[in-house]
Amino acid sequence: MHPFDHSTPGTAGMTTIHLDDLTPGTVIDLGRVTVTREEMLDFARRYDPQPIHLDDEAARAGIYGGLISSGWLTVSLCMRQIVDGFLGRAASLGSPGCDEVRWLRPVRPGDTLTYRAEILEVTPSRSKPDRGIARVRYEAANQHGEPVLRLTGMQMLARRPVGAAAAGTS
Amino acid sequence: MHPFDHSTPGTAGMTTIHLDDLTPGTVIDLGRVTVTREEMLDFARRYDPQPIHLDDEAARAGIYGGLISSGWLTVSLCMRQIVDGFLGRAASLGSPGCDEVRWLRPVRPGDTLTYRAEILEVTPSRSKPDRGIARVRYEAANQHGEPVLRLTGMQMLARRPVGAAAAGTS
Numbered sequence: 001m002h003p004f005d006h007s008t009p010g011t012a013g014m015t016t017i018h019l020d021d022l023t024p025g026t027v028i029d030l031g032r033v034t035v036t037r038e039e040m041l042d043f044a045r046r047y048d049p050q051p052i053h054l055d056d057e058a059a060r061a062g063i064y065g066g067l068i069s070s071g072w073l074t075v076s077l078c079m080r081q082i083v084d085g086f087l088g089r090a091a092s093l094g095s096p097g098c099d100e101v102r103w104l105r106p107v108r109p110g111d112t113l114t115y116r117a118e119i120l121e122v123t124p125s126r127s128k129p130d131r132g133i134a135r136v137r138y139e140a141a142n143q144h145g146e147p148v149l150r151l152t153g154m155q156m157l158a159r160r161p162v163g164a165a166a167a168g169t170s
Numbered sequence: 171m172h173p174f175d176h177s178t179p180g181t182a183g184m185t186t187i188h189l190d191d192l193t194p195g196t197v198i199d200l201g202r203v204t205v206t207r208e209e210m211l212d213f214a215r216r217y218d219p220q221p222i223h224l225d226d227e228a229a230r231a232g233i234y235g236g237l238i239s240s241g242w243l244t245v246s247l248c249m250r251q252i253v254d255g256f257l258g259r260a261a262s263l264g265s266p267g268c269d270e271v272r273w274l275r276p277v278r279p280g281d282t283l284t285y286r287a288e289i290l291e292v293t294p295s296r297s298k299p300d301r302g303i304a305r306v307r308y309e310a311a312n313q314h315g316e317p318v319l320r321l322t323g324m325q326m327l328a329r330r331p332v333g334a335a336a337a338g339t340s
Contacts, residue, residue: 046246046250047246047247047249047250048246048249048250048253049250049253049258050253050257050258050262052262052264062263063263063264064264068264070249071264071265071267072242072245072246072249075242075245076216076217076218076242076246077217079217079218079240079242080216080217080218080219083218083219083220087220088219088220092220092222093232093233094222094233094234094238094241094273094276095241095273096272096273097241097270097271097272097273098271099269099270099271100267100269101267101268101269101271102266102267103264103265103266103267106264
């Protein structure tokens with residue numbers, strides 16, 4: 001069963017995930033993505049033009065022994081998996097931030113990363129009753145099962161509308 | 171005086187910043203960048219396709235009252251400023267992670283962000299005498315002087331080679 005089968009039915013037959021639909025301990029499979037050399041170089045040229053991300057020869061001579069992905073590309077690809085596998089169906093209100101971003105191992109051209117999310121904590125806002133924050137741990141592992149990325153995000157979400165809640169529980 | 175005027179002269183007449191050249195409290199101006207609507211949309215399409223980043227109408231109806239930048243674009247642009255203004259001249263060995271990423275205010279199309287870095291802490295490695303970690307706080311403010319982003323990065327850097335250190339102090 002998908003962890004959000006109890007979420008509120010939306011107007012178009014889709015379900016919309018609200019804060020109230022999240023339970024600490026729930027794990028969400030966010031799918032996998034292969035990091036191509038081309039995307040690594042494109043991203044690095046634009047946002048992180050360090051030799052370890054761009055220059056084969058310099059990278060080979062360095063401590064990583066070859067080109068590695070910008071850590072921000074690994075995070076950006078995580079964000080895409082989050083949107084496709086979770087937030088795209090959720091009443092997202094943006095995020096105030098995230099904590100403990102850790103690049104645990106180098107990501108290399110052609111690596112396939114598997115992403116997952118785990119709901120850590122769900123906290124309704126005290127001052128704004130229509131919303132709240134979910135703390136979510138995101139993790140990625142490479143094709144060898146080795147962890148390469150971990151971070152804890154704070155996701156602001158709308159609460160389930162009162163009418164919808166009443167309909168769901170009557 | 172540039173904060174790194176005492177760094178080690180490199181082979182090509184350039185200076186290379188090593189861990190030993192960093193002093194807690196030093197502030198580095200990382201310049202400014204304007205976030206265009208086009209780049210916001212490009213980034214969002216690829217990495218963060220949420221309506222608040224992509225869909226004018228949906229964004230206008232939402233709590234931000236209009237399109238806002240993906241927080242990861244604001245961070246990626248910060249990384250570019252870091253490379254151009256600091257790491258590009260440094261003996262960078264990558265980063266194990268960062269902490270306390272905070273998106274303090276929405277970034278909107280056409281906003282001009284001014285980035286700065288402050289060295290918080292410099293810690294030589296105990297196990298690997300050739301390197302160490304600098305903790306660096308990065309901040310961005312918009313054209314109204316309002317803070318929009320804050321994060322604390324851990325930057326691994328090589329230590330100044332022994333020969334170079336001896337030359338510099340004899």
